[in-house]
Amino acid sequence: MSMLIKNGKLLTENGFEKVDILIENGKISKVEPQISTDAEEMIDAAGKLVAPGLIDLHIHLREPGGEKKETIATGTLAAAKGGFTTVAAMPNTRPVPDNKTQMEWLQERIHETASVRVLPYASITVRQLGQELTNFAELKEVGAFALTDDGVGVQSAGMMLEAMKRAAKLDMAVVAHCEDNTLINKGSLHEGKKAAELGINGIPSVCESVHIARDILLAEEAGCHYHVCHISTKESVRTVRDAKRYGIKVTAEVTPHHLLLSEEDIPGNDANFKMNPPLRSKADQDALVEGLLDGTIDFIATDHAPHTSGEKAEGIELAPFGIVGLETAFPLLYTHLVEKNVLTLKELVDFLTVKPAKAFGLPYGELKPGSAADVVLIDLEQEKEINPDEFLSKGKNTPFGGWNCKGWPVLTIAEGKIVWEKGVVKA
Numbered sequence: 001m002s003m004l005i006k007n008g009k010l011l012t013e014n015g016f017e018k019v020d021i022l023i024e025n026g027k028i029s030k031v032e033p034q035i036s037t038d039a040e041e042m043i044d045a046a047g048k049l050v051a052p053g054l055i056d057l058h059i060h061l062r063e064p065g066g067e068k069k070e071t072i073a074t075g076t077l078a079a080a081k082g083g084f085t086t087v088a089a090m091p092n093t094r095p096v097p098d099n100k101t102q103m104e105w106l107q108e109r110i111h112e113t114a115s116v117r118v119l120p121y122a123s124i125t126v127r128q129l130g131q132e133l134t135n136f137a138e139l140k141e142v143g144a145f146a147l148t149d150d151g152v153g154v155q156s157a158g159m160m161l162e163a164m165k166r167a168a169k170l171d172m173a174v175v176a177h178c179e180d181n182t183l184i185n186k187g188s189l190h191e192g193k194k195a196a197e198l199g200i201n202g203i204p205s206v207c208e209s210v211h212i213a214r215d216i217l218l219a220e221e222a223g224c225h226y227h228v229c230h231i232s233t234k235e236s237v238r239t240v241r242d243a244k245r246y247g248i249k250v251t252a253e254v255t256p257h258h259l260l261l262s263e264e265d266i267p268g269n270d271a272n273f274k275m276n277p278p279l280r281s282k283a284d285q286d287a288l289v290e291g292l293l294d295g296t297i298d299f300i301a302t303d304h305a306p307h308t309s310g311e312k313a314e315g316i317e318l319a320p321f322g323i324v325g326l327e328t329a330f331p332l333l334y335t336h337l338v339e340k341n342v343l344t345l346k347e348l349v350d351f352l353t354v355k356p357a358k359a360f361g362l363p364y365g366e367l368k369p370g371s372a373a374d375v376v377l378i379d380l381e382q383e384k385e386i387n388p389d390e391f392l393s394k395g396k397n398t399p400f401g402g403w404n405c406k407g408w409p410v411l412t413i414a415e416g417k418i419v420w421e422k423g424v425v426k427a
């Protein structure tokens with residue numbers, strides 16, 4: 001099976017270069033200014049940005065147990081539409097992939113139904129209850145990508161240290177949802193202006209940052225790779241920045257919504273603005289952008305967290321935390337960070353490709369001969385409004401409905417196969 005992508009615009013250190021890309025047997029075989037060969041499939045990419053397939057190391061696919069919200073099939077189709085060819089699925093499903101049998105079932109289900117590559121996380125603790133560690137070695141053997149209890153924080157420092165020590169021995173990363181349960185304050189929004197205005201309980205910043213500070217000291221002790229999920233406060237950024245200065249092996253991700261929104265953007269009692277961690281203050285938002293620019297924050301991940309419309313109709317206090325992100329990440333970030341000169345296009349693409357890959361030692365995220373043929377074509381000129389009704393995800397829960405964006409993916413190729421396509425003429 002061969003495919004030739006003609007005349008794409010490739011981003012290099014020196015700006016755009018026109019290239020042809022030849023794909024053979026699921027791998028990239030050539031990237032050159034001009035390839036004159038016949039291939040079984042020819043794709044005209046003239047005028048389109050041609051980039052490595054995007055990587056999202058934090059998403060929720062909800063299967064098994066939450067199929068009303070999303071399935072592996074619908075979530076990975078949404079990923080493909082968003083330009084993502086590698087996603088890492090969080091383990092807060094029912095049941096939790098916390099043992100060999102369940103992980104094998106999940107791998108099989110991914111194999112049968114996923115449109116793009118799915119890297120499954122295993123949980124740190126049995127049923128994510130924080131009481132007993134899972135068998136990391138066994139989970140690694142059956143393909144667990146890394147370890148996390150995302151959805152809840154690991155409350156006990158002793159449990160976390162032991163997890164980190166075992167993970168270090170196996171060269172596995174410990175990926176942390178940082179939240180101290182004694183500081184949540186039954187909150188639904190950030191403890192700040194907006195929560196006060198709406199008369200809703202607030203979650204203080206320290207609820208997150210205290211876990212990050214604790215975990216960094218534990219990770220230093222254990223010598224493991226420690227990764228911070230969805231970083232959201234200025235104190236968290238400062239703490240990670242300091243840890244990196246001391247050479248501690250810590251990485252961090254930030255979501256598009258925490259980069260683009262603050263509590264001030266919450267229009268009222270709308271649960272599409274409810275997620276964990278919550279939208280923080282403007283000062284926190286600014287610190288996240290600064291942290292991304294100075295290398296404190298390593299990459300961007302969506303934390304795609306689909307919920308049903310019924311659940312989200314319950315109002316801010318009763319609705320579950322979480323918003324979807326896969327189908328809007330690139331256009332939102334391109335329009336609001338690149339077009340406003342906060343990031344260069346190259347930086348944005350790197351934060352969604354090679355940076356997450358490097359942070360976790362994955363062999364993806366670059367367009368070079370020999371690598372998996374994961375490619376996305378993006379129309380930087382195409383402009384349209386975000387319409388949740390058009391999402392392939394079952395989740396329509398986004399705070400960005402109606403936002404006008406440029407930079408829509410038009411064709412996504414995963415391991416040499418077209419997995420999503422719109423508006424591109426096949427030559």
Ligand SMILES: NC(=O)N[C@@H](CC(=O)O)C(=O)O
Binds near residue numbers: 151303306321
């Ligand atoms: N981010 C969220 O608000 N929700 C996530 C859980 C999580 O990422 O902590 C979910 O599973 O719905």
Ligand SMILES: [Zn+2]
Binds near residue numbers: 151
């Ligand atoms: Zn989380």
Ligand SMILES: [Zn+2]
Binds near residue numbers: 058059090151303305
């Ligand atoms: Zn999450």
